[in-house]
Amino acid sequence: xxxxxxxxxxxxxxxxxxxxxxxxxxxxxxxxxxxxxxxxxxxxxxxxxxxxxxxxxxxxxxxxxxxxxxxxxxxxxxxxxxxxxxxxxxxxxxxxxxxxxxxxxxxxxxxxxxxxxxxxxxxxxxxxxxxxxxxxxxxxxxxxxxxxxxxxxxxxxxxxxxxxxxxxxxxxxxxxxxxxxxxxxxxxxxxxxxxxxxxxxxxxxxxxxxxxxxxxx
Amino acid sequence: xxxxxxxxxxxxxxxxxxxxxxxxxxxxxxxxxxxxxxxxxxxxxxxxxxxxxxxxxxxxxxxxxxxxxxxxxxxxxxxxxxxxxxxxxxxxxxxxxxxxxxxxxxxxxxxxxxxxxxxxxxxxxxxxxxxxxxxxxxxxxxxxxxxxxxxxxxxxxxxxxxxxxxxxxxxxxxxxxxxxxxxxxxxxxxxxxxxxxxxxxxxxxxxxxxxxxxxxxxxxxxxxxxxxxxxxxxxxxxxxxxxxxxxxxxxxxxxxxxxxxxxxxxxxxxxxxxxxxxxxxxxxxxxxxxxxxxxxxxxxxxxxxxxxxxxxxxxxxxxxxxxxxxxxxxxxxxxxxxxxxxxxxxxxxxxxxxxxxxxxxxxxxxxxxxxxxxxxxxxxxxxxxxxxxxxxxxxxxxxxxxxxxxxxxxxxxxx
Numbered sequence: 206x207x208x209x210x211x212x213x214x215x216x217x218x219x220x221x222x223x224x225x226x227x228x229x230x231x232x233x234x235x236x237x238x239x240x241x242x243x244x245x246x247x248x249x250x251x252x253x254x255x256x257x258x259x260x261x262x263x264x265x266x267x268x269x270x271x272x273x274x275x276x277x278x279x280x281x282x283x284x285x286x287x288x289x290x291x292x293x294x295x296x297x298x299x300x301x302x303x304x305x306x307x308x309x310x311x312x313x314x315x316x317x318x319x320x321x322x323x324x325x326x327x328x329x330x331x332x333x334x335x336x337x338x339x340x341x342x343x344x345x346x347x348x349x350x351x352x353x354x355x356x357x358x359x360x361x362x363x364x365x366x367x368x369x370x371x372x373x374x375x376x377x378x379x380x381x382x383x384x385x386x387x388x389x390x391x392x393x394x395x396x397x398x399x400x401x402x403x404x405x406x407x408x409x410x411x412x413x414x415x416x417x418x419x420x421x422x
Numbered sequence: 423x424x425x426x427x428x429x430x431x432x433x434x435x436x437x438x439x440x441x442x443x444x445x446x447x448x449x450x451x452x453x454x455x456x457x458x459x460x461x462x463x464x465x466x467x468x469x470x471x472x473x474x475x476x477x478x479x480x481x482x483x484x485x486x487x488x489x490x491x492x493x494x495x496x497x498x499x500x501x502x503x504x505x506x507x508x509x510x511x512x513x514x515x516x517x518x519x520x521x522x523x524x525x526x527x528x529x530x531x532x533x534x535x536x537x538x539x540x541x542x543x544x545x546x547x548x549x550x551x552x553x554x555x556x557x558x559x560x561x562x563x564x565x566x567x568x569x570x571x572x573x574x575x576x577x578x579x580x581x582x583x584x585x586x587x588x589x590x591x592x593x594x595x596x597x598x599x600x601x602x603x604x605x606x607x608x609x610x611x612x613x614x615x616x617x618x619x620x621x622x623x624x625x626x627x628x629x630x631x632x633x634x635x636x637x638x639x640x641x642x643x644x645x646x647x648x649x650x651x652x653x654x655x656x657x658x659x660x661x662x663x664x665x666x667x668x669x670x671x672x673x674x675x676x677x678x679x680x681x682x683x684x685x686x687x688x689x690x691x692x693x694x695x696x697x698x699x700x701x702x703x704x705x706x707x708x709x710x711x712x713x714x715x716x717x718x719x720x721x722x723x724x725x726x727x728x729x730x731x732x733x734x735x736x737x738x739x740x741x742x743x744x745x746x747x748x749x750x751x752x753x754x755x756x757x758x759x760x761x762x763x764x765x766x767x768x769x770x771x772x773x774x775x776x777x778x779x780x781x782x783x784x785x786x787x788x789x790x791x792x793x794x795x796x797x798x799x800x801x802x803x804x805x806x807x808x809x810x811x812x813x814x815x816x817x818x819x820x821x822x823x824x825x826x827x828x829x830x831x832x833x834x835x836x837x
Binding site (some may be wrong): 235237239240241242243244246247248270271272273274275277278279288290292294295296297298299300301302303305324325326327328329330350351352353354363364374 | 463464465468470472473474476508516519635636637638639649650651653655656657658659660661662663664667669707709734736743745747749758759761763767768770771
């Protein structure tokens with residue numbers, strides 16, 4: 206891209222397809238209209254295979270110095286999903302496109318290559334993902350803790366929903382002499398909650414049916 | 423004779439000051455008076471708000487989100503609400519968009535004036551601190567008049583706002599704006615024309631354009647280096663798309679895009695004027711209509727529980743771009759994933775190039791120049807690498823060093 210020009214959201218899509226071929230999936234383009242003039246906020250979501258992730262970031266770096274807002278991540282059960290929120294076309298009034306790059310990491314091998322050599326500003330967010338989600342960032346220049354206290358347990362990750370997650374984070378942020386510290390933690394009740402909800406729904410439906418039947422009689 | 427490298431000192435500054443909401447630690451390596459390396463270590467008071475949010479339903483998270491920061495509570499409220507609206511396909515009314523814009527800009531005025539006072543205090547101009555904080559009360563009064571609170575306004579809801587700005591409120595709004603317009607020249611005179619302030623701020627804490635871009639810096643911190651990044655213009659949200667805005671960078675006003683503390687002050691002061699203009703236009707153009715598109719609570723709760731989706735909410739906070747990511751899953755009343763990113767998060771990395779080669783006495787003003795949610799120069803330990811001796815600087819002593827430097831500069835000027 207020549208300096209001074211910007212890419213539209215469709216051109217961006219083609220750019221990714223050209224560089225990554227079939228390795229880029231689930232491209233979703235959104236336009237949100239805001240205000241009286243109804244100018245659109247353009248947002249693009251795409252999933253890229255882990256092996257081609259660095260190529261995808263390089264494809265962005267071809268356009269201009271990439272602006273990485275942040276990386277968000279969550280536990281999806283089987284895998285961990287990381288979303289790199291990039292912004293393209295800044296400096297062009299009304300033309301900025303949010304490019305949200307998704308990568309799926311299997312839980313058995315939650316590693317991802319670093320992008321700090323392409324985007325130096327990504328270090329903070331990469332360090333954060335290591336401590337909050339248990340993701341291993343390969344070749345990260347600085348892998349020390351950033352946000353969590355030094356006495357926070359090594360094998361606990363606040364954003365996980367499985368056995369490495371936690372029910373109550375505050376239990377771990379106080380000093381070790383705290384009595385509650387060593388107590389075994391109940392497994393996070395997410396699954397149970399969903400099940401219970403399903404049960405409640407069923408019983409409600411049954412009641413409704415009974416009532417209806419009663420009315421008919 | 424000892425090698426030069428062996429005589430470097432390590433100076434941790436921080437992490438706790440009871441008056442501050444965000445304890446913070448910066449470790450400095452010093453060669454005599456000169457800073458040779460700086461490293462930030464946040465998380466001294468990590469509250470786990472994201473974790474808390476992921477165990478609550480979206481309605482309960484609105485008040486939680488505005489308590490992330492005391493100064494920019496509107497910012498986080500706005501981002502969380504818009505991200506959820508985006509995820510669930512709820513559209514706010516146009517009147518709500520205008521009210522949101524007005525509130526965001528009022529907050530920018532109060533945040534920038536507060537920053538100016540802090541910056542002046544750090545270099546020993548306490549009269550300026552008292553002056554700026556006195557005039558800041560006027561906008562706080564207006565915020566209280568509109569929202570009912572000085573901070574934590576509780577104005578946002580999914581689909582709109584909870585309080586209206588009615589036409590009988592306009593005179594008070596215009597009166598406040600007039601007050602700042604009249605004072606603006608004085609502010610510029612104090613901060614941009616004073617020779618001793620100029621000497622303390624010019625060529626201090628320089629952030630080059632290359633560093634600003636590479637480190638993904640945001641807000642006035644990078645605009646002072648000439649980087650055109652401003653979400654209000656790049657990707658206009660709320661009512662900003664209806665306005666005619668231009669990037670506030672020093673070269674627009676005949677200054678060099680140097681990226682030093684002076685440029686950052688200039689950008690923030692000019693943004694005050696821009697904010698006043700935005701509020702004026704918004705009040706004049708405000709469309710009639712409902713405050714919220716979801717007036718029925720039961721229907722709204724139904725949507726929050728029955729729909730799935732993911733969304734992002736971005737905003738140009740007083741300190742720069744900030745973003746929230748929200749994902750909701752059907753059948754689970756709590757939020758599935760919530761990521762908050764405030765402006766200082768990205769600007770942390772810009773500390774290192776700004777501190778390099780500066781003096782100890784410049785630490786307070788450079789630390790303050792990104793307008794961090796900190797300022798906790800509570801205590802500083804100086805560790806002699808050779809003997810392992812530890813000296814401790816209190817916040818006051820460090821502040822005194824900074825004040826003395828200003829006095830030295832002033833005296834030199836008189837001679």
